[in-house]
Amino acid sequence: MTTATTDRPRTTAAHLSPRLTTATAGRVLRQLRHDHRTIAMLLVLPSLLLGLLYLLWKDVPTLPGQPGTFDRVGLTMLGIFPFVVMFLVTSIAMLRERTSGTLERLLTTPVSRLDLLLGYGLAFGSAAALQAVVTVGVATTVYDLEVTGSVWLVVLIAVVDAVLGVALGLLASAFARSEFQAVQFMPVIVLPQFFLCGLLVPREQMAGWLQAVSDVLPLTYAVEALQEVGRSAEATGTMWADVGIVAGAALLALALAAATLRRRTS
Amino acid sequence: MDAVTVTDLVVDRGRRRVLPGLSFTVPAGRVTGLLGPSGSGKSTLMRALVGVQRVRSGTVTVLGRPAGSAALRSRVGYVTQAPSVYADLTVRENARYFAALYGRGARAADAAVADVGLADAAGQLVADLSGGQRGRASLACALVGDPELLVLDEPTVGLDPVLRVELWEQFHALARAGTTLVVSSHVMDEAARCDRLLLLRDGALLADTTPARLRADGRSDDLEAAFLNVVRAREGSPA
Numbered sequence: 001m002t003t004a005t006t007d008r009p010r011t012t013a014a015h016l017s018p019r020l021t022t023a024t025a026g027r028v029l030r031q032l033r034h035d036h037r038t039i040a041m042l043l044v045l046p047s048l049l050l051g052l053l054y055l056l057w058k059d060v061p062t063l064p065g066q067p068g069t070f071d072r073v074g075l076t077m078l079g080i081f082p083f084v085v086m087f088l089v090t091s092i093a094m095l096r097e098r099t100s101g102t103l104e105r106l107l108t109t110p111v112s113r114l115d116l117l118l119g120y121g122l123a124f125g126s127a128a129a130l131q132a133v134v135t136v137g138v139a140t141t142v143y144d145l146e147v148t149g150s151v152w153l154v155v156l157i158a159v160v161d162a163v164l165g166v167a168l169g170l171l172a173s174a175f176a177r178s179e180f181q182a183v184q185f186m187p188v189i190v191l192p193q194f195f196l197c198g199l200l201v202p203r204e205q206m207a208g209w210l211q212a213v214s215d216v217l218p219l220t221y222a223v224e225a226l227q228e229v230g231r232s233a234e235a236t237g238t239m240w241a242d243v244g245i246v247a248g249a250a251l252l253a254l255a256l257a258a259a260t261l262r263r264r265t266s
Numbered sequence: 267m268d269a270v271t272v273t274d275l276v277v278d279r280g281r282r283r284v285l286p287g288l289s290f291t292v293p294a295g296r297v298t299g300l301l302g303p304s305g306s307g308k309s310t311l312m313r314a315l316v317g318v319q320r321v322r323s324g325t326v327t328v329l330g331r332p333a334g335s336a337a338l339r340s341r342v343g344y345v346t347q348a349p350s351v352y353a354d355l356t357v358r359e360n361a362r363y364f365a366a367l368y369g370r371g372a373r374a375a376d377a378a379v380a381d382v383g384l385a386d387a388a389g390q391l392v393a394d395l396s397g398g399q400r401g402r403a404s405l406a407c408a409l410v411g412d413p414e415l416l417v418l419d420e421p422t423v424g425l426d427p428v429l430r431v432e433l434w435e436q437f438h439a440l441a442r443a444g445t446t447l448v449v450s451s452h453v454m455d456e457a458a459r460c461d462r463l464l465l466l467r468d469g470a471l472l473a474d475t476t477p478a479r480l481r482a483d484g485r486s487d488d489l490e491a492a493f494l495n496v497v498r499a500r501e502g503s504p505a
Contacts, residue, residue, distance in 0.1 A: 015336070023366035031354045034391065101350030108316045108344045109367045109411070110336075263334065264320040266279050 024119025090169030128162030299460030343413030
């Protein structure tokens with residue numbers, strides 16, 4: 001009799017423990033704290049890159065009545081930087097958990113898979129919040145970026161974008177067997193979203209099918225939300241709907257990541 | 267009372283059958299040694315005990331429940347062969363994180379670090395430790411949960427002899443306090459320190475014995491020689 005065998009233990013992916021989630025987030029942040037160069041890069045790099053864009057368009061004349069190109073592109077970038085950076089950082093961090101054996105070990109402890117993934121989301125989301133405050137602060141004071149709405153909404157959208165990046169990074173890392181594969185998921189997941197988000201070509205001018213693809217990519221909504229904040233003094237319903245869609249996509253990606261994280265491997 | 271019961275366990279890795287049908291029990295409150303050469307299936311078996319190995323068929327019952335059950339995860343400690351701790355955290359930070367996962371506090375973490383003799387290195391990054399120290403840091407992260415079953419995959423590799431003796435003394439102290447230990451090793455001189463021996467070769471159980479019985483069966487006081495004699499007797503070649 002070898003029936004009762006593959007006694008698939010009840011999956012605890014759904015068992016959530018706030019205590020274990022915050023313990024994990026604290027651990028990830030402590031790892032980050034020991035890596036001073038990474039902290040410096042996280043905090044300073046987006047501002048420097050934004051400065052490059054500012055200098056690029058500073059002397060390019062704009063049509064009267066139109067927003068300057070830097071105001072349009074710079075604002076969008078405030079959402080794209082955290083998304084890209086957190087995607088990369090997370091997929092590498094998760095791959096390290098896998099190759100160092102710590103992931104397998106964690107799976108033998110009471111921590112659930114969702115605790116683990118949400119812990120990462122919480123940790124890198126907090127790091128992204130700090131990053132966003134610095135970048136938005138520098139953009140609006142040093143580079144005179146014009147934002148009609150509240151800059152705190154820009155920070156909020158940047159953080160939600162970062163969490164989306166974390167969630168997709170965690171999901172992608174499940175499919176990466178090596179560091180080489182992990183870094184190549186960045187162009188696969190990130191670049192199409194960037195191309196089609198409406199920054200390079202307004203969405204109304206895209207071919208119909210490209211627009212349809214753009215409709216299902218979460219970054220599209222993040223960019224639209226930022227454009228709403230750039231345009232209107234008050235938070236609009238469209239903006240909140242966009243933020244909700246991005247957050248929903250992040251949660252969906254986290255749930256998928258938890259489902260693809262196998263406790264038992266061969 | 268048996269802490270672990272394995273019945274007809276079959277495990278495939280890729281197309282290779284690593285464990286072709288293993289059955290044995292592990293007594294509670296004892297140090298059971300899993301001895302065998304590299305590639306004999308020790309690590310695979312240990313992964314099955316802690317419930318992270320996909321098994322083809324057979325049952326693994328740990329402390330009365332199927333291996334890997336959610337309820338077991340706070341009762342079973344696992345130390346992998348390669349130290350699986352965070353290199354970019356200090357020893358203390360590692361121990362405190364695992365303590366938190368097991369629902370224990372900072373004091374339990376500091377005690378576990380002291381138990382493995384790393385109190386003086388508690389504030390150092392694991393990346394800056396020697397190989398042996400890293401292994402002990404990894405051990406501390408399992409001890410901190412105060413597990414009923416401790417599964418240790420080659421915990422003494424690369425340790426100097428003094429430390430090795432100290433660790434084995436600690437294993438026996440744990441067993442005296444009621445902990446069940448399963449310790450793998452590929453060096454036969456460690457077999458002498460076990461209460462119970464499982465000799466594994468090519469995924470098959472060559473002997474389920476004790477050091478004294480192995481010496482008698484293998485007609486040698488030297489366990490290595492006794493083991494060889496048993497292997498040869500099994501394979502039908504003259505001893």
